[in-house]
Amino acid sequence: xxxxxxxxxxxxxxxxxxxxxxxxxxxxxxxxxxxxxxxxxxxxxxxxxxxxxxxxxxxxxxxxxxxxxxxxxxxxxxxxxxxxxxxxxxxxxxxxxxxxxxxxxxxxxxxxxxxxxxxxxxxxxxxxxxxxxxxxxxxxxxxxxxxxxxxxxxxxxxxxxxxxxxxxxxxxxxxxxxxxxxxxxxxxxxxxxxxxxxxxxxxxxxxxxxxxxxxxxxxxxxxxxxxxxxxxxxxxxxxxxxxxxxxxxxxxxxxxxxxxxxxxxxxxxxxxxxxxxxxxxxxx
Numbered sequence: 219x220x221x222x223x224x225x226x227x228x229x230x231x232x233x234x235x236x237x238x239x240x241x242x243x244x245x246x247x248x249x250x251x252x253x254x255x256x257x258x259x260x261x262x263x264x265x266x267x268x269x270x271x272x273x274x275x276x277x278x279x280x281x282x283x284x285x286x287x288x289x290x291x292x293x294x295x296x297x298x299x300x301x302x303x304x305x306x307x308x309x310x311x312x313x314x315x316x317x318x319x320x321x322x323x324x325x326x327x328x329x330x331x332x333x334x335x336x337x338x339x340x341x342x343x344x345x346x347x348x349x350x351x352x353x354x355x356x357x358x359x360x361x362x363x364x365x366x367x368x369x370x371x372x373x374x375x376x377x378x379x380x381x382x383x384x385x386x387x388x389x390x391x392x393x394x395x396x397x398x399x400x401x402x403x404x405x406x407x408x409x410x411x412x413x414x415x416x417x418x419x420x421x422x423x424x425x426x427x428x429x430x431x432x433x434x435x436x437x438x439x440x441x442x443x444x445x446x447x448x449x450x451x452x453x454x455x456x457x458x459x460x461x462x463x464x465x466x467x468x469x470x471x472x473x474x475x476x477x478x479x480x481x482x483x484x485x486x487x488x489x490x491x492x493x494x495x496x497x498x499x500x501x502x
Contacts (some may be wrong), residue, residue, distance in 0.1 A: 221246040221331035224324040225343050226254065228274060230265045237320070238262050239344045241278055242283070245324075246331045252285040253336075254278040255345035267387035268457035272394075274318055358453050358480075365483060367395055370491045376498045381406075381429065383402065385502060388432030393425065398498040402431040404433045405495065412455035416463055423467055423475075426450055430474040436473030449476045451483055 220225075226241035240262065241254035259278075263271035330476045331339070340348045366377050383389050398406040410422055430448035437446050455461045468477055478486065 220328040222324040388433035399495040400501040401495045403444035407449040409451040416459040
């Protein structure tokens with residue numbers, strides 16, 4: 219039997235017959251290989267929504283595992299010489315994906331392919347950047363550190379400071395804040411990367427609230443004039459779940475947190491520059 223390939227597609231709107239190629243299956247050298255494009259899925263998420271994309275990614279990941287297990291099984295490899303096997307396997311894939319994924323007919327995509335052709339085929343048919351290592355984009359965490367370390371905030375406040383749990387009764391372990399100082403009240407701030415998982419983000423916001431509440435109580439114990447403020451800077455959220463989460467946090471009138479977009483950091487640094495602020499470690 220000749221080698222064959224099949225392109226896997228997402229159909230955002232079946233009525234429109236538009237397709238997004240996201241994966242490629244190749245049967246060559248009596249071995250199956252499959253992979254999918256993370257980048258194409260990210261683009262697709264803006265069209266079909268993050269929940270559907272999560273389901274699609276789980277399906278594609280499982281197909282990849284299934285294919286790898288078949289490829290590693292020497293006894294199974296010969297089954298790809300039997301024509302009904304390919305048909306039944308693709309029928310299984312269609313049922314398993316609940317029609318979220320379609321694929322091109324492998325019977326029409328025969329050729330003299332080898333496994334060594336896979337990468338070039340993937341680049342040609344699915345994602346031209348496949349397998350090409352690109353320089354990693356600077357992470358939000360790295361960007362924040364650079365910005366704070368080069369600002370006036372570093373001169374006047376403790377930065378990336380570990381607040382001890384013995385001083386703040388509402389936290390169960392020492393917690394690092396991006397900056398903290400005292401000016402008649404305790405002033406602190408953190409940043410949160412809204413491209414993280416929704417579960418981790420929800421936990422972070424709860425932790426920030428506990429920390430801010432504890433710092434307010436500490437202000438009262440120290441007879442400071444005001445409760446102070448805890449600012450949380452955020453970047454643009456990624457995915458519908460994170461957008462909904464941020465919307466809920468912004469609408470929470472009971473929260474002690476002050477939410478600001480990361481673009482407002484310079485404005486906050488300017489405010490700090492014009493205030494007589496003492497480092498938290500020197501005052502407490």
